[in-house]
Amino acid sequence: MCSMAPSAAATIRAVSESFLLRDTRAAYDSVASLYAELFRDVLEILPLERALLAAFAELVRAHDAGPVADIGCGPGHVTAHLHALGPVTFGIDLSPEMVALARQEHPDLRFDEGSMTALDLDTGSLGGILAFFSTIHLPPRELPAVFAEFGRVLAPGGHLLLGFLAGDDPQPQAADHKVALAYRWPPDRLAELLRQAGFAEIGRMLREPHEDERFRHGYLLMHKPQES
Structure with missing residues (x-):
């Protein structure tokens, strides 16, 4: 059997990625209003997440290297x-409907449409990145490139707080997400991918699912080391 030419393989992969982005965008557009209603006050019942966000905010303020992109x-x-x-x-989201709702609900804040696979941000322009369960829909093969993109836009000394669905298997496994196909990741494997992208780990947290949740929630707090 002859192997596929690299250019043909790259074209097929690019088409596959474009369909993935299109499908994920359409899925979240279709549930945007319901999603906003369900999760508007969710942090009120998540004390551990509030504590993590407070710690993240303190680290970002102390370094003062730029704004945070959610x-x-x-x-x-x-x-x-x-x-x-x-x-x-400020916020970035793939879904135009989500961005419209965010702008309506929080008119004093900035929200942009965009994809984490190619951020329309200058290199080293951010002091922090918050990615709360936004990478879970990416196929595992795509995460290294996205983490590299995070590293590109983050200033040296900047911080990343990543939320994900946690699994016990040694490799990421597909999860039955209610909106779009998602993946559960073993924390060690995800942390290793971030280290390969140039990040250093500060800490992590695993939380058991609440009554209305199906999966454990994991969080990795990372930073981009200062340039020597």
Whole structure:
């Protein structure tokens, strides 16, 4: 059997990625209003997440290297919470409907349409990146490139707080997400991918699912080391 030419393989992969982005965008557009209603006040019942966000905000403020981008911000409820803690924070989301709702709900904050696979941001322009369960829909092969993109836009000494669905298997496994196909990741494997992208780990947290949740929630707090 002859192997596929590299250019043909790259074209097929690019088409596959474009369909993935299109499908994920359409899925979240279709549930945007319901999603915003369900999650508007969710942080009120998540004390551990509030504590993590407060610690993240403190680290970002102490370094003072630039604003925070909430990548995959949805309707903007976490963006607004983090902004209220002190760091200048803006949101980016793939879904136009989500961005429209975020702008309507939080007219004093900035929200942009965009994809984490190719951020329309200058290199080293951010002091922090918040990615709360926004990378879970990416096929595992795509995460290294996205983490490299995070590293590109983050200033040296900047911080990343990543939320993900946690699994026990040694490799990522597909999860039955209610909106779009998602993946559960073993924390060690995800942390290793971030280290390969140039990040250093500060800490991590695993939380058991609440009554209305199906999967454990994991969080990795990372930073981009200062250039020597």
